[in-house]
Amino acid sequence: MTGADRRPLRPAAQRTGAGPIGWVGPLLAVLLTLAGLVLLRDGVFAPSGATGWPGGQQSWLTTATSGADGLAPSAGAVVIGVVVALVGLSLLVVALRRRPRRALPLTGGSGAYLLASDVARRAGAAARDVDGVLDASAAATRSRVTVSARTTGDGAGVRDAVTSAVRDALAALERPPAVRVRTTSTSDATDGRGDPT
Amino acid sequence: MTRRVLGWDRTAALLVGLALLALGVAAVLWGAGQLTRLWPGAPQQLSTATATDVYGQSWWRPVSTAVGAVLALLGLWWLLSHLPRTRVGPLRLPGSGPAGRSSLDGGAAVAVAAELLGEVPGVRSASGRLREHRGQVVAEMSLTAGPHADLGALARSVEDVSADLAQVLSRDDVRARVRVRVARQDPSTSRVT
Numbered sequence: 001m002t003g004a005d006r007r008p009l010r011p012a013a014q015r016t017g018a019g020p021i022g023w024v025g026p027l028l029a030v031l032l033t034l035a036g037l038v039l040l041r042d043g044v045f046a047p048s049g050a051t052g053w054p055g056g057q058q059s060w061l062t063t064a065t066s067g068a069d070g071l072a073p074s075a076g077a078v079v080i081g082v083v084v085a086l087v088g089l090s091l092l093v094v095a096l097r098r099r100p101r102r103a104l105p106l107t108g109g110s111g112a113y114l115l116a117s118d119v120a121r122r123a124g125a126a127a128r129d130v131d132g133v134l135d136a137s138a139a140a141t142r143s144r145v146t147v148s149a150r151t152t153g154d155g156a157g158v159r160d161a162v163t164s165a166v167r168d169a170l171a172a173l174e175r176p177p178a179v180r181v182r183t184t185s186t187s188d189a190t191d192g193r194g195d196p197t
Numbered sequence: 198m199t200r201r202v203l204g205w206d207r208t209a210a211l212l213v214g215l216a217l218l219a220l221g222v223a224a225v226l227w228g229a230g231q232l233t234r235l236w237p238g239a240p241q242q243l244s245t246a247t248a249t250d251v252y253g254q255s256w257w258r259p260v261s262t263a264v265g266a267v268l269a270l271l272g273l274w275w276l277l278s279h280l281p282r283t284r285v286g287p288l289r290l291p292g293s294g295p296a297g298r299s300s301l302d303g304g305a306a307v308a309v310a311a312e313l314l315g316e317v318p319g320v321r322s323a324s325g326r327l328r329e330h331r332g333q334v335v336a337e338m339s340l341t342a343g344p345h346a347d348l349g350a351l352a353r354s355v356e357d358v359s360a361d362l363a364q365v366l367s368r369d370d371v372r373a374r375v376r377v378r379v380a381r382q383d384p385s386t387s388r389v390t
Contacts, residue, residue, distance in 0.1 A: 008359030012335040012372035025206025028213060029276035036268025042252075043262030059252055071243040077228030085221025091214030095207045106352040110359045112375035114348075121379040125344035172348035 011111030016099040024094050104142055105174045116140040119170065119177065123147055126169035127181070132158040134186060138166075140177060145170065147181045155183045200331050202278045285327045285334055291367055303327040303366060307336045310362040314338060314375075317354040319346035321380060327371075336362060339376040351377065 042059050053059070071077065103113040114122075120140035127136035127147045136149040147166055151158045162181045170176045226232040232239040251257060287300040304327045311325030317340075325338035336359075342351060359373050 006360040007363060008356045009336060009363045009366075009371055009373035010369075012333055012337075012374040013331060015374065015376075021203065021206050021210065024210055025203070026276055026279050028206070028209045029272050029279070031272075032209075033269050033272030033276065036265045036270070036272055039261045039265030040269055041265070043258050043260070043265055046252075046258045046261070062249060062252055065245040065248050068243050069245040072241065073228050073230050075228065078225050079228075081221045081224025081226075081228055083221070084217050084224060088214045088217030088219075088221055091210045091217065095210035095214055106348060106355070106377065108352045108356045110352065110356040110375065111373035112352055112355045112377055114377045114379065118377065118379040121344050121381060122346070122348065125379075129345070169348065172352050 008108075008110045011105070011109055014101060014103045014105070015113065017102050019097055019099045020094045021097070021099075024091070101142065104177070106172055107174050114173070116142055119145060119173070122169055123166045123179070126165045127162045130158065130161045130165050133162060136162070142177065144178045144180060147179065149181060149183045151183045151185050153185050155185050159183045199278075202275075205275060282329065285329050288327075288334075288366060288368060288371070301366065303334070303336070303371070306362060306365050307338065310336070310358050310365075311338045311340070313358050313361070314340050314355065317351065317358075319343050319351065320354075330374075334368075334371050336366075336371055336373045337376075338373070339378065341378040341380055343380050344382065346379070348377075 038060050042061050045054065045057055046059065047053050102115055104116065104119055106112040106114070117140070120138040123140065123145045124136050124138040124147065127133055127138065127149050130149075132152050132154065134150045134152060136147055138145055138147045140146070145166060147162060149158070149162050159181045162183070163179050166179045166181070167176065170179070223232065226235065227239060285303060288303040290299040290301055293299055307325040307327050311323040314320060314325075315323035319342050321341045321343060323338060323340035325336065328335055328337055330337070355375050355377075359375075362373070363371075
């Protein structure tokens, strides 16, 4: 093995969630298929000449449009119009929305990444390792980790220790999220407020 | 799902959305009796007589059949193109030519790389496969690390293994993606409080 050639594979494009377009697209495809089938059915079964529709059948298109025949302006039309416009607007939003980014890449450009939930687990474990922390849990987004720690006392000192421990643990992320730590002290709880257990 | 299919999805959603928005706004204006301000000839009552007349024309039947068939096939094809196609065949290696081909089961190489990742300290399990994703051949690996794993060391190990894999595959166009999971609990060490 030559040392100079040892380069990792280039990272693939970041993994993204599909977003709502992931099911709206297939839904539109199904609707298009159904519309085509209605037209096809009407075309195949339509009477040629004066024979009339076979077997008491009717044109589905006529059935669909005859409901609107003779409608006059009313409050109902306004309500339906509002609903239709809102559906159209939400489709526009879905069409133009970016796919959600979820990955937090590790440094080094090897294509390794964590999702926010895994970052939260790592942060929680780092917080639990700090002296004075009884228990800790963490929640994370791509930009922020929030650690809730139960401590034995000395809130500010432990909070700083937890903050730096979590920062260290997540330092290998390409863009480490901001760290926020909330501490609750058990001695506070036994001093009167909260449950005494 | 390829980028192209996603483009169709977005375009269709955009067009249908615009059409519904225009229709809805028109219905609101018409229902409130305000549409005549924009369109003096707006009808006071809806009539579907024109549509019914069209359905009765002699040319309607073949046109409806043909357009319906085309739309149905198009919709079906569009729907089916959403199915993921991620299988990757044997990779052709550089040096292949008329005299002979050399190819490699890339999936097996990636699986071996994943096994190596599984032996890194702090990593509990790992797996890997080769798949196609949005037009790229991607060596996709996944590993589960303990909650106390050193992410920096892990990143370096991944780079090492990836470099070995790059040498084995010896193709520039293969990309890598490594999902790092973090296990919930550390089963081996119980904490004394």
